[in-house]
Amino acid sequence: MTAEIGHFALILALLMATVQATLPLIGAHKGYESWMATARPAAVTQFGLVAISFGCLTQLYLTSDFSVLNVVQNSHTAKPLIYKIAGVWANHEGSLLLWVLILSLFGSAVAVFGSNLPPKLRARVLSVQAMIAVGFYLFMLLTSNPFERIFPAPINGQDLNPLLQDPGLAIHPPMLYLGYVGFSMAFSFAIAALIEGRVDAAWARWVRPWTLAAWCFLTGGITLGSWWAYYELGWGGWWFWDPVENASFMPWLAGTALLHSSTVVEKRDTLKGWTILLAIVAFSLSLLGTFLVRSGVLTSVHAFATDPARGVFILALLIIVIGGSLALFAWRAPALVSTGVFQPLSREGALLLNNLIMATATAAVLLGTLYPLLLDAVGGGKVSVGAPFFNAVFIPLMVPMIAAMAVGPMLSWKRADLKPALMRLKVAALAAGAIMIAAWALVTDGPVMGVVGIGLAGWLFAGTCVELADRLRLFKAPLADSLSRLRRTPRAAWGMTLGHLGLAITIAGMTGAGAWRTESIQAMKPSDTVTVAGYTFTFDGASGGKGPNYSITEGTFRVFKDGQPVVTLNPEKRIYMVSKRPTTEAAIHTTFFGDLYAVVGDQDPSGAYVTRLYFNPLVAWMWAGVIIMVTGGCLSLTDRRHRIGAPAKRSVQNAAAQAAGA
Amino acid sequence: MKRKHKRLTFVAIALLLLGAATALVLSAFEDSIVFFQSPTDLAEKKVADGKRVRLGGLVEEGSVKKTGDAITLFRVTDLKNTVTVSYKGLLPDLFREGQGVVAEGRLKAGVFNADEVLAKHDETYMPPEVADALKKSGQWQGQDKETNKKSEKLY
Numbered sequence: 001m002t003a004e005i006g007h008f009a010l011i012l013a014l015l016m017a018t019v020q021a022t023l024p025l026i027g028a029h030k031g032y033e034s035w036m037a038t039a040r041p042a043a044v045t046q047f048g049l050v051a052i053s054f055g056c057l058t059q060l061y062l063t064s065d066f067s068v069l070n071v072v073q074n075s076h077t078a079k080p081l082i083y084k085i086a087g088v089w090a091n092h093e094g095s096l097l098l099w100v101l102i103l104s105l106f107g108s109a110v111a112v113f114g115s116n117l118p119p120k121l122r123a124r125v126l127s128v129q130a131m132i133a134v135g136f137y138l139f140m141l142l143t144s145n146p147f148e149r150i151f152p153a154p155i156n157g158q159d160l161n162p163l164l165q166d167p168g169l170a171i172h173p174p175m176l177y178l179g180y181v182g183f184s185m186a187f188s189f190a191i192a193a194l195i196e197g198r199v200d201a202a203w204a205r206w207v208r209p210w211t212l213a214a215w216c217f218l219t220g221g222i223t224l225g226s227w228w229a230y231y232e233l234g235w236g237g238w239w240f241w242d243p244v245e246n247a248s249f250m251p252w253l254a255g256t257a258l259l260h261s262s263t264v265v266e267k268r269d270t271l272k273g274w275t276i277l278l279a280i281v282a283f284s285l286s287l288l289g290t291f292l293v294r295s296g297v298l299t300s301v302h303a304f305a306t307d308p309a310r311g312v313f314i315l316a317l318l319i320i321v322i323g324g325s326l327a328l329f330a331w332r333a334p335a336l337v338s339t340g341v342f343q344p345l346s347r348e349g350a351l352l353l354n355n356l357i358m359a360t361a362t363a364a365v366l367l368g369t370l371y372p373l374l375l376d377a378v379g380g381g382k383v384s385v386g387a388p389f390f391n392a393v394f395i396p397l398m399v400p401m402i403a404a405m406a407v408g409p410m411l412s413w414k415r416a417d418l419k420p421a422l423m424r425l426k427v428a429a430l431a432a433g434a435i436m437i438a439a440w441a442l443v444t445d446g447p448v449m450g451v452v453g454i455g456l457a458g459w460l461f462a463g464t465c466v467e468l469a470d471r472l473r474l475f476k477a478p479l480a481d482s483l484s485r486l487r488r489t490p491r492a493a494w495g496m497t498l499g500h501l502g503l504a505i506t507i508a509g510m511t512g513a514g515a516w517r518t519e520s521i522q523a524m525k526p527s528d529t530v531t532v533a534g535y536t537f538t539f540d541g542a543s544g545g546k547g548p549n550y551s552i553t554e555g556t557f558r559v560f561k562d563g564q565p566v567v568t569l570n571p572e573k574r575i576y577m578v579s580k581r582p583t584t585e586a587a588i589h590t591t592f593f594g595d596l597y598a599v600v601g602d603q604d605p606s607g608a609y610v611t612r613l614y615f616n617p618l619v620a621w622m623w624a625g626v627i628i629m630v631t632g633g634c635l636s637l638t639d640r641r642h643r644i645g646a647p648a649k650r651s652v653q654n655a656a657a658q659a660a661g662a
Numbered sequence: 663m664k665r666k667h668k669r670l671t672f673v674a675i676a677l678l679l680l681g682a683a684t685a686l687v688l689s690a691f692e693d694s695i696v697f698f699q700s701p702t703d704l705a706e707k708k709v710a711d712g713k714r715v716r717l718g719g720l721v722e723e724g725s726v727k728k729t730g731d732a733i734t735l736f737r738v739t740d741l742k743n744t745v746t747v748s749y750k751g752l753l754p755d756l757f758r759e760g761q762g763v764v765a766e767g768r769l770k771a772g773v774f775n776a777d778e779v780l781a782k783h784d785e786t787y788m789p790p791e792v793a794d795a796l797k798k799s800g801q802w803q804g805q806d807k808e809t810n811k812k813s814e815k816l817y
Binding site for chain 1: 716755766
């Protein structure tokens, strides 16, 4: 019964979305206010219906109803409660349901909190949102119904892939989806603005918080995934340029560019067409990401051939959304008039440069990700495009961008002088130089890129600090004056500062973990010792144990540095009882300068265990940097002008701070 | 600067970036794209020693030998030809005799030295490259539908 209620609610949601996609749009065109007014209740009702549907699927998982195919394929009675819940979205059908749940949640948020939006714009935005929803409902109902029954019902389920039975991965997909779907708001606003033929500062102030929120979630989601790969896969790596990772990274790149260009629209009333285009691209890449990961096309283009209905539907949906919105853009964008003019050397110019580089990098990642698919589709043979390609293309593109990133915030709007900005950055250049020399002296045999990366991180960090000190007139004005400036700095400006500082720390972490890691693979018998990066690991053997739904082999390493005990590491190898699938649980000890990372493997005939021991420098910096970036994003989100949807009052005192805000 | 000139500046920067990116992509493609080969391909085509390739097939039953020093020797087969693979390190959790496997590395004097072994799917799943290799050698018995259903679940 629950399955049928869920299914029925989903059909009703489709009907409600169809109404919401048409009536308000026509109403806005013809000026029928009553038609436009249907948008808000329709959006809220649609959300209610999807919530019922999602609740039903969750209930089916909680009660382990094995008459439903989806539950059979992804659950088991012996699974802990949290993974029964996570199982709802850890599969193709359920994840789509989560997707539309978030989509309709955001739509109803516009309906409820959008009282200060112009009614026509609101009606059109909600209509476009509903159009996206219609596509997804049809896709689910026609090809991927999560409520499909199975007869006869099996006694127990096939269980969830044990790799996915992990707290990090339980919340990773919802975070990513909040990000992907957040860009759908920027997209809907962009399409509505194209239909209307008008983009202004008020529009940008509406788009910005959605983009910012989406960006925060996406950043968090990607990092959670990376963190999961780091501790769960047991390879000591945190980013593999895997197509699945790229699928979420591309919208992030485009979204980051959008975040910066929407600032220009808001403050300077220019770059409108470009911002609209970025909004379309960011959402298109989110759609592509959702489908790339969920359709199985990445493992093989033949996934399309084996389930043609799904494949054709996805292709059609992508073509309609991407093609349609780009066509609309080509037709309507010339109508968007920008009033702000600026010199190439200015804050706008710097932000545009950032955008151009981000867009190029996105295109390069897209090419590398899709190339194997395209080649295979035309029968050109099977290839894999791996990390070497992406590192060779992506890193050189990022170097000039990070270098320019410290300078950009120092430039004034409209027209700027490079020389004084560079003069003020002298301190940053000195700091970067000192850090590079220190890094080179510490790790004499490391690659050159390691020194360059650390130097860039230092440059960006110090440059951002200089900009902040400048803005507060630190050491130039009395301390009390600086303090009062500190208090009056708008939160959005803090967002920029924290975002850039966080990125600098993350880059330092990535450089350390990427360039300077030490790895040692060997077979060890009890009481064998191995030294990795100055740490001595003593193997004390392995013992058996039992977890809730798996059995364990647990190894013990005692780690010493200079004869002093540091920590005892207990990596595990688990065998899940239902699926008989093994997983590796690395043991990680985090210190300020790096992670000690140990993995224990199988026993060989002589009784020795294969072990992998790593010293991964600065890994914690990566995670810390991301936390700082996301904190900056959240802080910016609470800025006054986003809360009330109007520009902050300009007063003489905070004019300077305003000018610095991003 | 005139408006037209300003626009030209940005167009020039964009073109420069695009040119640089294209150059980077092309040179990276040259060096870092890895082709997939089956054991039969390796036996017949005589892939040059030292060229980096991906080898896919089934791990032959009873062929896995762990030697000292964390090195594992095993044979990969497409049920027509076989290649001996040598790998140092921890095999992935889903590595099993009789199951599909993809190894990346170089052929040297008849032995495939793998530096990466992928078997990241569950036991009923077969990497598509492996399935293709088996189809080519006429030994395929599985059903496509099932394998693709499973592959979704990993992510």
